[in-house]
Amino acid sequence: DGGITQSPKYLFRKEGQNVTLSCEQNLNHDAMYWYRQDPGQGLRLIYYSQIVNDFQKGDIAEGYSVSREKKESFPLTVTSAQKNPTAFYLCASSIGKNIQYFGAGTRLSVL
Amino acid sequence: GDSVTQMEGPVTLSEEAFLTINCTYTATGYPSLFWYVQYPGEGLQLLLKATKADDKGSNKGFEATYRKETTSFHLEKGSVQVSDSAVYFCALSTGAGSYQLTFGKGTKLSVIP
Numbered sequence: 001d002g003g004i005t006q007s008p009k010y011l012f013r014k015e016g017q018n019v020t021l022s023c024e025q026n027l028n029h030d031a032m033y034w035y036r037q038d039p040g041q042g043l044r045l046i047y048y049s050q051i052v053n054d055f056q057k058g059d060i061a062e063g064y065s066v067s068r069e070k071k072e073s074f075p076l077t078v079t080s081a082q083k084n085p086t087a088f089y090l091c092a093s094s095i096g097k098n099i100q101y102f103g104a105g106t107r108l109s110v111l
Numbered sequence: 112g113d114s115v116t117q118m119e120g121p122v123t124l125s126e127e128a129f130l131t132i133n134c135t136y137t138a139t140g141y142p143s144l145f146w147y148v149q150y151p152g153e154g155l156q157l158l159l160k161a162t163k164a165d166d167k168g169s170n171k172g173f174e175a176t177y178r179k180e181t182t183s184f185h186l187e188k189g190s191v192q193v194s195d196s197a198v199y200f201c202a203l204s205t206g207a208g209s210y211q212l213t214f215g216k217g218t219k220l221s222v223i224p
Contacts, residue, residue, distance in 0.1 A: 004154075031210055042115070042200060042214035043155075050210060058211065073132055095212055099145075102154035 002015060002027045004103035006091050011108045013078065021076045021106045030095060032074035037088040037105075041089060046089075049074055076096035079107065085109050113138045114224055117201050117215035124222050132186040132218045136173075139219035142203040144168075144177055144184040145212070149198045158186075158199070191222045 004025045013019045023032065031050050035043040045058030049068040063082025068074055074093075080087045088107050092100040118133040136142065143162045145182040159168030164179035171186045184201060201215040 006154075033210075040216060042202075042216045043212075044214075046210055048210055085164075094210075097204065099157055099160065100212060102147075102156070104152075104154045 004091055004093055004101060006089075006103035008082040008106060009104070010108055013108060013111050014111050017078045018077055018079050019085075019092075019108070021078070021089055021104060021108070023074045023076065024072055025074075025091075025093045025103075026072060027093055027101065028071070029093035029095060029101075030071070031097075032068065032098060033094075034058075034064070034066065034074070034076045034091045035092065037090060043090060046076065071103050113142070113203060113205060115201050115203055115213055115215035117199075117218050119218070119220060121219040123125070124154070124195055124220070126222055126224050127190045128222075130188040130191045130195075130220070134184045134186065134215060136182050136184065136203050138182075138203055138205055138213075140179075140205050142205045144175070145202045146175055146184070146186050147200045147202060147206070147214075149200065149217070151197070155200065161202070174197055175207045189195075191220070192224055193222045196222050198221055215216075 007022045033048040034046040047066045049055035065077045089101045090105045094100045114137045145160045146158040148158045149155045159170040161168040161177035168177045175186045182190045198217045198219045200217045
């Protein structure tokens with residue numbers, strides 16, 4: 001089955017630690033995205049990538065970093081500079097500017 | 112900038128009741144409009160979409176019509192079921208070179224038997 005796989009489902013971060021969230025897709029989509037979801041809020045775009053080896057900042061990129069070395073993969077690193085990382089993180093992909101398809105999400109909490 | 116405003120929830124309905132969730136938008140150009148649904152603990156799924164004025168998107172008994180004159184895209188369903196309990200998000204894409212979706216804050220729907 002084609003789809004988007006995010007791992008882990010739950011992740012805990014200690015103070016000063018960087019953590020990496022995985023996102024893999026086998027839909028052969030060119031574009032991939034990372035969103036952050038906070039309770040009672042809509043989704044806010046962190047980063048997106050239109051093609052391999054290229055990515056752009058979204059609305060809330062500070063404290064996050066990404067890479068796009070392979071078409072299938074778009075990992076997100078939450079760095080220690082992100083002071084309020086507790087949230088639900090969603091990865092999505094699309095063919096060009098078409099419909100975005102979402103993974104099941106990773107819930108990040110701070111210990 | 113672009114923005115989407117949804118009615119605030121939570122909304123609680125009895126099974127078989129009529130559902131309306133209001134959505135209005137502000138955007139430059141001619142946006143495409145979407146409704147996504149999020150079931151508890153899951154990611155978002157596309158429910159329906161409309162790409163131009165007067166288009167009606169429909170899926171699983173849900174409908175929404177793209178009204179340019181009122182900048183609205185209200186979600187409706189004639190008879191809700193318990194399985195429709197979820198959070199519903201209205202979103203827009205301005206296309207025209209933009210990859211970004213702009214989301215509303217979401218409306219939580221609970222349907223009770």
